[in-house]
Every structure is written in structure tokens, then in C-alpha cells.
Amino acid sequence: MSIMRRFSFNHATAKFWDQREAVEACARTGSGIGLWREPVQEMGLEASAKLVKDAGVQVTSLCRAGFFTDPTQAAIDDNRKAIDEAAELGAPTLVLVSGGIPEGGTIDSAREGVKEALSVLAPYAGERGVTLSIEPLHPMFASDRCVVTTINEALDLAAPFPAGQVGVVVDTYHIWWDPQVWQGIARAGREGRIASFQFADWVTPLPAGVLTGRGQLGDGCVDFKRYLAEVDATGFTGPIEVELFNDALWARPGAEVFEETRAAFARVLE
Amino acid sequence: MSIMRRFSFNHATAKFWDQREAVEACARTGSGIGLWREPVQEMGLEASAKLVKDAGVQVTSLCRAGFFTDPTQAAIDDNRKAIDEAAELGAPTLVLVSGGIPEGGTIDSAREGVKEALSVLAPYAGERGVTLSIEPLHPMFASDRCVVTTINEALDLAAPFPAGQVGVVVDTYHIWWDPQVWQGIARAGREGRIASFQFADWVTPLPAGVLTGRGQLGDGCVDFKRYLAEVDATGFTGPIEVELFNDALWARPGAEVFEETRAAFARVLE
Structure with a gap:
């Protein structure tokens, strides 16, 4: 089986590309798609669900909820809404980025907030057939974006819940540096x-703001073949999403970025 | 005993301040000093050693050697030279930053290089009364500067050697995000x-280049009182160096930065 059968294009890789065109490109190439809430809401949830269903495109994830280190009612409500959206879109999983340190808090208190939020949201997700994916982000985002920083930390947070309710994201960009990464996988x-399971490459120098420095596959130091081998060795056979936050890619036509990304994916796994 | 008795000023905090003036300021205030190889070599090793000795200033560390993920003879020789310098200066420890991923290597192979280099250097350091300090750097530096990223990883690297030969640096800036940090300390x-034991604060947004974003104590999210309590709880009673790589500080007069840093140190530990 060609590895391309497992390729999924995360819409954020061509952030400004029309969702319909992205879905159509995925349909033509037999790719999956990782959707984002904002474009989905822009098109409308029902219309988006119909679009992917009619196109026969597998939605591999919905991005992104979370931001509940201060688990206010508003934060919980928004996450419930995101779970409903994932269910409606047929996405098996909703990606959660925890959020940073709330005003007046510490990283330890923020981590307690995550536990609290998960305890409320996990059963809700489970009832709707959606698995919450806790995404550890690179530690350079720990204060302002995501206090969950390693795969083992994400697994510890997931542990109290059934695996059908809470899982983790394995994103090479965020975890490649971790001395425990193979054990964690x-x-x-x-x-x-x-x-x-997501791919992006680590390239230096990082851009100002550091959020949009994710490299095209092959441009950096991540050993994608090894990641694929280690993940597959666990029995995982699911899709592999390519998700690149990259200003230079965002400035280019989506169709071109899509083709380049498919080619890079094939090349790094050759 | 006032906590100021444990204050040590790392010369890099006022990088362009004359070494003699920095040492004199430390002498006047009863502070220790963390020296850097480049200014030491500029003044001359013997003259630098005489300067601190005559001033009665404790050299708390010499920065910096390492960069031996590709442990060539030249890299080993330079590290031996740095050990000799530390011994001559009366510095109890030489700080090692491992270096990044060598051309054609992986982070795993780079880590093997570190082990190899340490096995050669540790006995040499031990014979000269210098402890090598492995410094884990923040994972945002893992590809190009330091493949050692956590305190536990540094401890694993140190484990084969006597504690008098190889220790670790506890630098708040680099490890504050680690979910294992308290256990690691x-x-x-x-x-x-x-x-x-070094202090710097974590502040966002990070500057372009990310190297010089270390915040003045109190400007970011690090809980210094907690770090001091956790480190002291292990029985540690040594100096605390403040080491800030920060363009805005570097642009200011050293004497002013020195006073501000002492005041900030006192304030965050009040």
C-alpha cells in the first residue's frame, strides 16, 4: 500500500486556501483532511459536513479547542461546542491545545486547570464518539499557548480517562527534541x-514570534522515517496529517502548497 | 544571613562591561562573579586570575565550553584548555553547552557524541579540581546549540562519573517549563x-533569534522563591548566578545593569 493512502492535509498548511477547494483537492488525490473550526464556521457547520461527505473525504481531525487552563464556564461551553462540531463533521478526534498560564497563576496551577477541564469534557466527548487529543506543544510555547509540553505529560493527563475519550497528538514539530520521545511513543x-499523528519539520533560525516557523518536510532535522517506524511499531495504522504554520507557505497559492506538501511527504518517507 | 551573600553576577548579563569594572563592582558588594572565557582571554588568563584574587571575589563559574556533539580532537583540546583556565581562575566549575546536531547527524547521534566527549574530559577535570557542569538548554535550542534539554537528561549524562567530576546546571530559564522539574531538582x-544554580526569567514574546530573550528577574513567569526553596531543600547552599542574555540590557551601562540586577534579585526573593 502506498504511504500516500495515509496522507492527510491539515488545512492550516494552506491557511488562506478556500475550504471547498482544499476538500476537492483532497478528494481528487485520495487524501484525508484536517479541518479548522474557523473556516468550518464560516462555511457553516452543516454545509461543511455535507461538503466532506459528498466529496468522500475523510476528516482526520478537527482543530482546535482547549485553552482551558482557566476552565471558566465560557471555555467549557466552547469546548463542548467544538466536540459537537467534530461529531457532526465525522472527525474522529478534536485537537486540544491547553492554553498558557492564566493571569496570576503558575504553570503548576495551569496544569491543574487542564485536569479539571478534561474531567468535565471527556465523558461528553465519549458520548458523541469523539476522542479528545491532547497536544503537547514545544516548550517555547509553554507560558503563553500550551502548558502541556511532552508526550509523557499528555499521557499522564489522559490516563484517568478511557482511551476512547482522551488520547494524544504525536506531532513531530513539538516533540522531536525530547530525550524520552521514543519511549513516549x-x-x-x-x-x-x-x-x-502529525508531521512538520524543525528548522532554524526561528522566525520572530516563533509560531510560524514550522518547516516543510525535509527542510529541517526531523527524521520522519524513524517517526513513522516508531509509531507504526505500536500497531498504529491511521492517517498522518501534515500541519505547517509557515508564513512563506501561507503567502502562496493553496493548490501549489498542497502539491508541494504531498511531494515532500512522499520524499521524506521514501 | 542575607540572600545577597549568595548573589553572583554572571558577566554575560552586562556582556560589554569591562571585566575589571565588573570584578570591582562585585568586590564592593560582596558578590560572586561568573566569568566568560573571551573577556578572560582578552585580559590574559594570569592577569584575570590575579584580578579576582586581589579583589577577593569568588569566581562561581567559568562559562563556557562544550560544543562537542562532534567530539573532534580540536573540540576536546579546546575543552581541556577551558578546564585549565577554570582551574587557574579558581572557578569550581566549568559550564558546558553541548552544541547542536552536527552536519549529517541526528539528535540521537549528537547525544552519543556528548557521552564520548565527557568520558575523555571528566577525569581530566577531576584531576584539576574542576567540576564540569552540563547545562540543559531550553528545547528551542536543541538543533543548533544544545541537544541536552532537561535536567534529567543532564543527570543521566553525568551518572557514569563521580559527582566531583560532572554535575549539572540548574538554570531557571531553560528548565522552568519541564513537568519533571521539581523531581529533577x-x-x-x-x-x-x-x-x-542560575536565574533568568522567561518572558514572551521571544525576540527574533530567540537567544537574547532572557528576562530580568520578576519580568516573567518564573517563580524564583519556589526554585530557591526546592534547590535549598536538597541541602545546596552555594551561590546563585544571574545570567541574562538580553539585548536591551546589553545596550545599557554595565554598572547600572549590575545595580538593577541586584535589586531585582532581592525583590523576587523577598
Whole structure:
């Protein structure tokens, strides 16, 4: 089976590309798609669900909820809404970025907030057939974006819940530096928690703002073949999303970025 | 005892300040000093050693050697030279930043290079009464500057050697995000490996280039009181160096930065 059968294009890689065109490109190439809430809401939830269904495109994830380190009612409500959206779109998983340190808090208190939010949201997600994917982000985002920083930390947060309710994202960009990464991936597989598998490359120098420095596959130091081998060794056979936040890519036509990304994906896994 | 008795000013905090003036300021205030190889070499090793000795200033560390992920003979020779310099200056410890991923290597192979280099350098350092301090750097530097990213990883690297030969740096800037940080500090203390304790604050947004974003104490999210309590709870009673790489500080007069840094140190530990 060609590895391209597992390719999924995360819409954020061509952030400003029309959602309909992105879905059509995925349909033509047999690719999956990772959708984002904002374009989905712009088109309308029902219309978006119909679009992917009619096109026969697998939605591999919905991005993104979370931001509940201060688990206010508003934050919980928005996450419930995101779970409903994922269910309606047929997305097996909703990606959660935890959020940073709330005003007056510490990273430890923020992590307690995440536990609290998950305890409320996990059963709700489970009832709707959606697995919550806790995404550890690179530690350079720990204060302002995501206090969850390693795969083992994400697994510890997931542990109190059934694997069908809470899993983790294995995103090469965020975890490639971790001395425990191979052990963490094996553990995630053993515990049945790999709910999303994403590729992006690590390239330096980082751009100002650091958010949009994710490199095209092959441009950096991530050994994608090894990641694929380690993840597959756990028995995982799911899709692999390519999600690149990159200003230079965002400035280019989506169709071109889509083709380049498919080619890079094939090349790094050759 | 006033906490100021443990204050040490790392010369890099006022990078362009004359070494003699920095040492004199430390002498006047009873502070220690963390020296850097480049200014030491500029003044001359013997003259620098005489300067601190005559001033009665404790050299708390010499920065910086390492960069041996590709442990060539030249890299090893330079590290031996740095060890000799530390011994001559009376510095109890030499800080090691491992270096990034060598051309054609992976982070795993780079980490093997570090082990190899340490096995050659540790006995050499031990014979000269210098402890090598492995410094884990923030993972945003993992590809191009330091493949050692966590306190536990540094402790694992130190483990094969006597604690008198190889210890670790506890630098708040680099490790504050780590979910294992409190456990790691306790372990470092238990294993007698805390060879250097450094303060800098984590502030966002990071500047372009990310190297010079270390915040003045109190400007960011690091809980310095907690760090001091956790480190002291292990029985550590050594100096605390403030080391800030910060373009805005570097642009100002050294004497002013020195006073501000002492005041900030006192304030965050009040």
C-alpha cells in the first residue's frame, strides 16, 4: 500500500486556501483532511459536513479547542461546542491545545486547570464518539499557548480517562527534541492513546514570534522515517496529517502548497 | 544571613562591561562573579586570575565550553584548555553547552557524541579540581546549540562519573517549563550534582533569534522563591548566578545593569 493512502492535509498548511477547494483537492488525490473550526464556521457547520461527505473525504481531525487552563464556564461551553462540531463533521478526534498560564497563576496551577477541564469534557466527548487529543506543544510555547509540553505529560493527563475519550497528538514539530520521545511513543501506543499523528519539520533560525516557523518536510532535522517506524511499531495504522504554520507557505497559492506538501511527504518517507 | 551573600553576577548579563569594572563592582558588594572565557582571554588568563584574587571575589563559574556533539580532537583540546583556565581562575566549575546536531547527524547521534566527549574530559577535570557542569538548554535550542534539554537528561549524562567530576546546571530559564522539574531538582540534589544554580526569567514574546530573550528577574513567569526553596531543600547552599542574555540590557551601562540586577534579585526573593 502506498504511504500516500495515509496522507492527510491539515488545512492550516494552506491557511488562506478556500475550504471547498482544499476538500476537492483532497478528494481528487485520495487524501484525508484536517479541518479548522474557523473556516468550518464560516462555511457553516452543516454545509461543511455535507461538503466532506459528498466529496468522500475523510476528516482526520478537527482543530482546535482547549485553552482551558482557566476552565471558566465560557471555555467549557466552547469546548463542548467544538466536540459537537467534530461529531457532526465525522472527525474522529478534536485537537486540544491547553492554553498558557492564566493571569496570576503558575504553570503548576495551569496544569491543574487542564485536569479539571478534561474531567468535565471527556465523558461528553465519549458520548458523541469523539476522542479528545491532547497536544503537547514545544516548550517555547509553554507560558503563553500550551502548558502541556511532552508526550509523557499528555499521557499522564489522559490516563484517568478511557482511551476512547482522551488520547494524544504525536506531532513531530513539538516533540522531536525530547530525550524520552521514543519511549513516549511506545507508551502512547501501548496505552492506545495515539489519536492523531502529525508531521512538520524543525528548522532554524526561528522566525520572530516563533509560531510560524514550522518547516516543510525535509527542510529541517526531523527524521520522519524513524517517526513513522516508531509509531507504526505500536500497531498504529491511521492517517498522518501534515500541519505547517509557515508564513512563506501561507503567502502562496493553496493548490501549489498542497502539491508541494504531498511531494515532500512522499520524499521524506521514501 | 542575607540572600545577597549568595548573589553572583554572571558577566554575560552586562556582556560589554569591562571585566575589571565588573570584578570591582562585585568586590564592593560582596558578590560572586561568573566569568566568560573571551573577556578572560582578552585580559590574559594570569592577569584575570590575579584580578579576582586581589579583589577577593569568588569566581562561581567559568562559562563556557562544550560544543562537542562532534567530539573532534580540536573540540576536546579546546575543552581541556577551558578546564585549565577554570582551574587557574579558581572557578569550581566549568559550564558546558553541548552544541547542536552536527552536519549529517541526528539528535540521537549528537547525544552519543556528548557521552564520548565527557568520558575523555571528566577525569581530566577531576584531576584539576574542576567540576564540569552540563547545562540543559531550553528545547528551542536543541538543533543548533544544545541537544541536552532537561535536567534529567543532564543527570543521566553525568551518572557514569563521580559527582566531583560532572554535575549539572540548574538554570531557571531553560528548565522552568519541564513537568519533571521539581523531581529533577530533588534528584540532582540527592545525587550531589548541583554544580551551578542560575536565574533568568522567561518572558514572551521571544525576540527574533530567540537567544537574547532572557528576562530580568520578576519580568516573567518564573517563580524564583519556589526554585530557591526546592534547590535549598536538597541541602545546596552555594551561590546563585544571574545570567541574562538580553539585548536591551546589553545596550545599557554595565554598572547600572549590575545595580538593577541586584535589586531585582532581592525583590523576587523577598
